[in-house]
Amino acid sequence: xxxxxxxxxxxxxxxxxxxxxxxxxxxxxxxxxxxxxxxxxxxxxxxxxxxxxxxxxxxxxxxxxxxxxxxxxxxxxxxxxxxxxxxxxxxxxxxxxxxxxxxxxxxxxxxxxxxxxxxxxxxxxxxxxxxxxxxxxxxxxxxxxxxxxxxxxxxxxxxxxxxxxxxxxxxxxxxxxxxxxxxxxxxxxxxxxxxxxxxxxxxxxxxxxxxxxxxxxxxxxxxxxxxxxxxxxxxxxxxxxxxxxxxxxxxxxxxxxxxxxxxxxxxxxxxxxxxxxxxxxxxxxxxxxxxxxxxxxxxxxxxxxxxxxxxxxxxxxxxxxxxxxxxxxxxxxxxxxxxxxxxxxxxxxxxxxxxxxxxxxxxxxxxxxxxxxxxxxxxxxxxxxxxxxxxxxxxxxxxxxxxxxxxxxxxxxxxxxxxxxxxxxxxxxxxxxxxxxxxxxxxxxxxxxxxxxxxxxxxxxxxxxxxxxxxx
Numbered sequence: 001x002x003x004x005x006x007x008x009x010x011x012x013x014x015x016x017x018x019x020x021x022x023x024x025x026x027x028x029x030x031x032x033x034x035x036x037x038x039x040x041x042x043x044x045x046x047x048x049x050x051x052x053x054x055x056x057x058x059x060x061x062x063x064x065x066x067x068x069x070x071x072x073x074x075x076x077x078x079x080x081x082x083x084x085x086x087x088x089x090x091x092x093x094x095x096x097x098x099x100x101x102x103x104x105x106x107x108x109x110x111x112x113x114x115x116x117x118x119x120x121x122x123x124x125x126x127x128x129x130x131x132x133x134x135x136x137x138x139x140x141x142x143x144x145x146x147x148x149x150x151x152x153x154x155x156x157x158x159x160x161x162x163x164x165x166x167x168x169x170x171x172x173x174x175x176x177x178x179x180x181x182x183x184x185x186x187x188x189x190x191x192x193x194x195x196x197x198x199x200x201x202x203x204x205x206x207x208x209x210x211x212x213x214x215x216x217x218x219x220x221x222x223x224x225x226x227x228x229x230x231x232x233x234x235x236x237x238x239x240x241x242x243x244x245x246x247x248x249x250x251x252x253x254x255x256x257x258x259x260x261x262x263x264x265x266x267x268x269x270x271x272x273x274x275x276x277x278x279x280x281x282x283x284x285x286x287x288x289x290x291x292x293x294x295x296x297x298x299x300x301x302x303x304x305x306x307x308x309x310x311x312x313x314x315x316x317x318x319x320x321x322x323x324x325x326x327x328x329x330x331x332x333x334x335x336x337x338x339x340x341x342x343x344x345x346x347x348x349x350x351x352x353x354x355x356x357x358x359x360x361x362x363x364x365x366x367x368x369x370x371x372x373x374x375x376x377x378x379x380x381x382x383x384x385x386x387x388x389x390x391x392x393x394x395x396x397x398x399x400x401x402x403x404x405x406x407x408x409x410x411x412x413x414x415x416x417x418x419x420x421x422x423x424x425x426x427x428x429x430x431x432x433x434x435x436x437x438x439x440x441x442x443x444x445x446x447x448x449x450x451x452x453x454x455x456x457x458x459x460x461x462x463x464x465x466x467x468x469x470x471x472x
Contacts (some may be wrong), residue, residue: 027104034102037109041100046072046111047119050092063088065096065111073110074098084116084126086133093119124231128238131265135240140247140269147252147271151287153220155182157206157251159199162187166227166256166277173281178288184209184219189236190226196239199224203245203253210251222249223284224266225256225277237264246270256280423456430454433461 024032048065055061059078064071074096076082087094097115102108118125135141160167162185174181186202189195203222210218224246226237236242237257246253246269255270256277267273274280282289370376415421423429430439433450445451447466452459 026107030102030104030107033109034104037100037102043097043099043114044111045095045097047093047095048072050088050094051090053088053090061085061088061113065094073103073108074113075110076113076116080112080114082113082116084130087116087118087126087129095119124235128231128265131238131240131243132268135243135265135269140243145247149252149254149272149284150220153181153284153288155184155217155219156284157184157186157210157219157222159186159188159202159206159222159224160226160277161190164190164227166190166225169227169277170223170225170281173278174285177282178285181285181288191229191233191236195236196242199236200239200241200245203242203249207250219251221252221254221284223254223256223280224270225254225274225280226258227277228259228262234258234262234264237266239265242266243269254280254284420456423454426456428453428455 046065048067048071051064051066051071053061053063061076063074063076065074066072076085076088095117096111096113098111098113100109100111103110116126118129139145158167158170160170167185171183174183184206186206188198188202190199203224206219206222213219224237224242226234234257237255243265246255246266252271253269254272254274255264255266256274256279257264257266258276260275272283274283419429430451430453431437432439433452436452439445439451445464447464449464451462451464453462
């Protein structure tokens with residue numbers, strides 16, 4: 001086969017034809033994305049928080065499912081047979097199953113909801129919430145139906161398993177705090193299939209036993225309890241049959257199911273809820289335990305009161321003895337003598353002080369009399385007149401000196417302004433010889449007018465001549 005010869009000047013196609021491009025319209029691209037989402041992801045489960053929930057007049061529900069980083073638009077159509085629609089509330093954490101698709105008019109991907117569950121607990125929690133809302137609507141949780149527990153119970157009924165730790169805890173607390181309290185056990189299963197029916201039957205059995213008992217020998221209350229466990233383990237206490245048996249009980253019911261963080265329907269329906277079985281036993285025996293403690297402390301309190309009474313009596317006796325001693329006549333006489341001894345120096349000081357005050361008064365009168373004699377007043381007036389004469393003389397001298405100085409100043413200023421001084425510096429004043437009118441402008445003088453010029457020393461008389469004409 002001949003070999004293809006390539007010339008060194010063969011550079012190939014310098015300008016190849018334009019590559020083929022696939023251009024989508026918006027509708028085509030959106031449809032392709034929708035097809036891709038529906039085929040690749042399809043029906044999915046998504047967890048998140050419900051927000052922006054709104055119900056259209058058509059009955060369709062629209063909401064947003066969001067978490068900390070993103071959000072997803074969701075739609076639940078009216079005709080879709082989805083249970084638990086009531087779980088959709090703003091702020092609710094849910095699990096949602098649905099078909100992922102794209103709403104093409106907006107180009108927005110969304111989830112068409114097919115199922116709803118509360119996040120983390122699933123169908124059991126959803127059933128719990130539904131029953132809770134139903135019973136609340138019927139008034140089973142209303143505060144006005146709650147009854148107070150008797151303060152001093154004599155006999156109680158307990159609904160629980162005889163093999164459980166709750167039964168042992170209740171007996172232990174009662175034996176420690178109120179040994180005389182009688183306990184009647186209605187045994188039943190507390191978990192598993194059929195446990196709810198047994199619990200409800202045990203509650204009704206204790207009510208029947210109480211109703212048939214002679215007066216004063218029946219039950220005071222019923223304790224429904226079990227230990228902790230998962231939601232599935234505690235589910236028997238979330239059944240409607242148990243809730244209605246508690247509500248219909250003629251005796252007050254205490255519910256103590258699980259631990260402090262566990263809440264069951266029986267807790268909401270019961271008259272009192274306790275966090276644990278031990279806490280329930282302590283709550284029931286609180287009045288008996290407090291009374292027992294008061295009786296135990298009564299002897300010590302009585303002993304303290306007797307000691308206090310004796311101490312007060314001894315103090316009163318000692319006070320009376322001291323008062324009697326103070327009221328004895330000899331003690332009173334001694335007090336008076338001592339008081340007299342204390343007053344003697346004070347009396348002497350008072351007499352001396354009075355004499356000194358009188359002396360000072362007379363001395364003051366004497367000084368005032370001496371100062372008021374005529375010769376002293378005359379000498380004082382003379383001194384005053386002499387002082388006034390001296391001040392008048394000094395004042396007249398000062399005023400005269402001031403007047404002389406001012407006169408000298410005015411004379412000097414007047415001399416500076418005198419026309420004579422101006423003439424002495426070489427100036428002269430020309431006046432009309434007949435009237436003495438001062439000539440200030442040459443235009444005021446007419447030829448042949450007689451003038452008089454005053455100099456620094458003497459005067460000059462002259463006759464005005466016409467000004468010389470222009471040279472010929």
